[in-house]
Amino acid sequence: MAHCNTVLNQVVGFFKRHEFESIARKHHVGHKFRSFNRWSQFMAMMVCQLSGRKSLRDVVENLKAQGHKLYHLGMKKVSRSTLARVNDGQPAALYKELFHKMLQRCQTVAPRNRFKLAEKVYLLDASIINLCLAAFPWATYRQNKGAIKLHIGLDADGYLPEFIDVTEGKKHEMSWARMLKLPKGSLAVFDKGFTDYEWWQELTTNGIFFVTRLKDNALVEYFKKRPGRKAKGVVLDQEIRLKGMKDKLRLVQFIADDGNEYRFVTNAHHLQAATVADLYKERWKIELFFKWIKQNLKIKTFLGTSENAVLTQIWVALCVYLVLAYLAFLSTIGASMQQILRLLQLNLFEQRDLESLFKPPKIEASPQLVLL
Template sequence: MAHCNTVLNQVVNFFKRHEFESLARKHHVGGSFRSFNRWTQFMALLVGQLSGRKTLRDLVENLAAQGHKLYHLGMKKVPRTTLARVNEEQPHQLYKELFHKMLGRCEAIAPKNRFKLDAKLFLLDATVIRLSLKVFPWATYQQKKGAIKLHVGISADGYLPEFFDMTTGKTHEINWAKALRLPEGSFVVFDRGYTDYNWYQALIDSKVFFVARLKDNALVEYFQKRRGRKAKGVVVDQEIALHGMKDRLRLVQFNAEDGNEYRFITNADHMKAADIAELYKERWQIELFFKWIKQNLKVKTFLGTSENAVQTQLWIAMCVYLLLAWLRFKSKLELSAQQMLRLLQLNLFERRNLEHLFRPPKNTPNPQLALL
């Protein structure tokens, strides 16, 4: 029988060790480590995400029990107090930069969006994760409640989180969105929480197309309706002006099959009205993204209480998300990300071929998995 490394060992090949060490030297504060390093921190928290460990003690004890299988990964011993201190003190920016490097690799092989647009399509939204203000005093939200807010911009090419950031719960999503540098010619879709006419105008000036919902209390001036036969569900397609904006917009009123009526505004005059409605419908994918990471990754409970420890855990969780995306894109697996994660959790320290783990034996082996 052919020798196999552990599943964890094979998965870790996704992360370039020399690239990681370069980032570790760049993002280091204080004196040099004696019997610990950032790679060990990363591997420990990566295992915590992949194995679903709930507490720091649980994670450390699990690593100790599997110590003989971790030797070839270059890990050092993981004392609980040392790991906790490094999580609190060493900059999370290491993992933020690692995430963006991994993102570039995933984007290079991601499938194109279903609209076959030449330009990028981004879906924006934010979600709140509530925290105890007594335990996380920096996470200000309401008078007696704490929370953090995850701001995300999903690319419709492979549904990758191309824009990701964390703020306190009090930060409004529009303030985060205004700081984004969206590519010229790209499309961005968002809900009514991002209503800001100055930002709309800035997007137009930057030659970025957007699709959004129109608020019920918006001050609207109506102009001529667009000519042509309307597609099914399209009730209104006409030019409008919003109070305070210099450029006119397009209003598309759409009646969905469920009977609900939607009023979309956009500056994409070159697209069909029905396609505008479909673009907004695509925004549901970011809701699915939030649901998935909350159910499958450790992004609601944390192994440290400082803002840096929370950021560290979140960025490593996003690296795990990219790891699963990479496996799906590279090998064209039909398994869902959740199915893949469950298989990894059950077999993380087993010596099994990664291809055989994900693909039933009756199927023809796919040599592309060996490229990991």
């Protein structure tokens, strides 16, 4: 049998060591490390995410138990106090930049044009991560609650988080959305929380399309109905103008299979009404994205209480998400990210070929009984 490195070693091959060290030098503060480095920190936090470890001590003890299998990773000896100090003191910006560099690599193998549209589709939303205010006093949210907020612009082709920011829990989605640099000609899908007519007008003026739901209390001026045969579920397709907006928009009224009625508003006059409804239905995928990372990655409980330690853990978790997505894109058997993560957790320090790990076991044919 051919020699194989551990599964973990093959997984971290996704990250180019020379690129990592270049970024690490840029984001280092204070004196040089004597017996530690940022790569060792990254490997330890990767193990934390991939194996579901619950504390710094748990991570360090796990690494110590696998010490004879770590030499090929280029890791230094990891102690709990050193890992805690580096998580608190060394900028989390290293992993933010690493994430964006890895995102570019992941996009090269991601699916393309899933919707068969000329426009690139982005799904926008935000999600709260609750924190204990007593333990995280910097994360003020409400009087007796702490929180941070994760803002995401998800590429709907590969469900990769292309636009991302982590802010204080109080920051409204619209404050983040106004700062987004969406490409001209792209199409953004978002919920009612992004209702801001001035921003909608800005998107329209800049050649960016959007699909969202119209609030019940919106002041609407109605114009002619759009001609043509309506698709199943579409009960109204009409030009409108909202108070305070210069350009006309389009109202699509749709009844879903469950009998619920929805009113969608868009500036994409060229799309079919049924496509508008389908695009908004796709917005549910970003809700599933938040649910998935909270259930499968370690971003709800933290190994440190400082803001930098929390951000470090979140950005490393998102880097792990990219690794899992990358492996899922390359999987020839269509393995889901959930399946891949479970297989990695069970085999992280095993010396097995990564590609064969995701293949179903061969079932040998049982001997046939021959009757004479």
